[in-house]
Amino acid sequence: MRRAADRPPPVRTVTIHAAWSPGEVRVAAIADQSLVDYALWRPGAPDGVGDIYRARISGIVPAIAGAFVALPGYGAGVAVSGPANAEGFLPDSEGAKGLNDGAIVTVRVARAAQGGKGPRLSARVGAVENGSGDKTLGLLRRGVDPLRELAARYPRAEVLVDDPALAASLRTDLGDRLKRVPQAFDDGVETELESLTSPEVQLVSGVRLSVHPTPALVAIDVDAGSALMVRDGAARRHLTLNVSVLPEIARQIRLRNLSGAIFVDLAGMKAKQRTSLGSALAAALADDPLRPRLLGFTALGLAEITRPRVRPPLHEALIGPLASGLIALRIIACTVRAQPGRRLALRASPAVIAALQADPVALADLARITGQGLNSRSDPSLPGDLWHIEAIDG
Numbered sequence: 001m002r003r004a005a006d007r008p009p010p011v012r013t014v015t016i017h018a019a020w021s022p023g024e025v026r027v028a029a030i031a032d033q034s035l036v037d038y039a040l041w042r043p044g045a046p047d048g049v050g051d052i053y054r055a056r057i058s059g060i061v062p063a064i065a066g067a068f069v070a071l072p073g074y075g076a077g078v079a080v081s082g083p084a085n086a087e088g089f090l091p092d093s094e095g096a097k098g099l100n101d102g103a104i105v106t107v108r109v110a111r112a113a114q115g116g117k118g119p120r121l122s123a124r125v126g127a128v129e130n131g132s133g134d135k136t137l138g139l140l141r142r143g144v145d146p147l148r149e150l151a152a153r154y155p156r157a158e159v160l161v162d163d164p165a166l167a168a169s170l171r172t173d174l175g176d177r178l179k180r181v182p183q184a185f186d187d188g189v190e191t192e193l194e195s196l197t198s199p200e201v202q203l204v205s206g207v208r209l210s211v212h213p214t215p216a217l218v219a220i221d222v223d224a225g226s227a228l229m230v231r232d233g234a235a236r237r238h239l240t241l242n243v244s245v246l247p248e249i250a251r252q253i254r255l256r257n258l259s260g261a262i263f264v265d266l267a268g269m270k271a272k273q274r275t276s277l278g279s280a281l282a283a284a285l286a287d288d289p290l291r292p293r294l295l296g297f298t299a300l301g302l303a304e305i306t307r308p309r310v311r312p313p314l315h316e317a318l319i320g321p322l323a324s325g326l327i328a329l330r331i332i333a334c335t336v337r338a339q340p341g342r343r344l345a346l347r348a349s350p351a352v353i354a355a356l357q358a359d360p361v362a363l364a365d366l367a368r369i370t371g372q373g374l375n376s377r378s379d380p381s382l383p384g385d386l387w388h389i390e391a392i393d394g
Helices: 146-153 164-177 187-195 234-255 271-285 321-338 350-358 362-370
Strands: 014-021 024-031 034-041 052-061 066-070 087-091 104-111 120-122 138-141 158-161 178-180 200-202 208-213 218-223 260-265 293-297 303-307 344-348 375-378 387-391
Touching: 014 146, 014 321, 024 146, 024 187, 034 146, 034 187, 034 234, 052 087, 087 104, 146 164, 158 164, 164 178, 208 234, 218 234, 234 271, 271 293, 271 303, 321 344, 321 350, 321 362, 321 387, 344 350, 350 362, 350 375
Parallel strands: 014 158, 087 120, 158 178, 218 260, 344 375
Antiparallel strands: 014 024, 024 034, 052 066, 052 104, 052 138, 066 087, 104 120, 200 208, 208 218, 260 303, 293 303, 344 387
16 A cells, blocks of 8 residues: 555646736746745746857866856846846866857856856857857747746646736647636636745734745744743743744745745754754655755754755845836736826836836837836836836826
């Protein structure tokens, strides 16, 4: 007889929801009314993951076991800062070993740029790209966008799209799986997605999770709060509470696309006692497609997790002038749809205006929906990524 732990997980009905707004598509996978995956797709400013380039080795660096590769045109249409002719890093383990300075190589962007560093590359690409007769340096093919990536992850999932132009662009790839809907997200989904922008996660049990990314690592703290107001021994209460919260910790890591080094400070329990939770935490992480690994517990009792970085984490995607400007366009588009004929203007910091003007898709999307271009004014008195939406008289 098969043991309960060996039984396959129950089959869940998954649907993929794509909520369009000018310059951005928010993509959510929902299983049994629970959010399981979330991604942002900005067609005018993609993250570059999966892009294929024919490029030139610009420097062999034995000290870090790899080579720098000049990517002609990288940065044009990709959401990175810095010069368009950027450099990526190709590790020896991904194909740099044996190459010389100046060598021509076909590479794939395996990891998005981060922290001022260029993208991580791999020379493991398809035969079609390597066998192409065209030897021109530059971009050969764009990578798969987050929406199609999720559709491939759940090949039987229905894909619900709320914009006709987006649906038309997906029809060839998704066929009968595609369904037009008036609204991709209901209020419950919108509320949960809004909660992902906050570092605090308040659970029904009374437990509070605090998620704090830093440049070096991500710290997750578990605060028992009112969840410990039950009649039971302190040790048992902490054990029960921590076991119950592990699936939500794994879920938040996945939804927020946290990556790199992740440290989790569980509630109560002595450092040595926390190691007993290792198997349960590893099991909670097991469904994540990026295969995060529990490395163990530190001397302070912190659970140490490492998760591969591929696309930028959500907290990075939600900051900056473009992210701020796209929120403004979403509000303008929603307002004009609800009140046809309404005329609105955007007064924003110079950084926001410049970011929107550099996006080749966002302003065209807005014009398609509203029937008018963006009436905007750059206001140097507004710092950072601030903006205001104003009504136009007449």
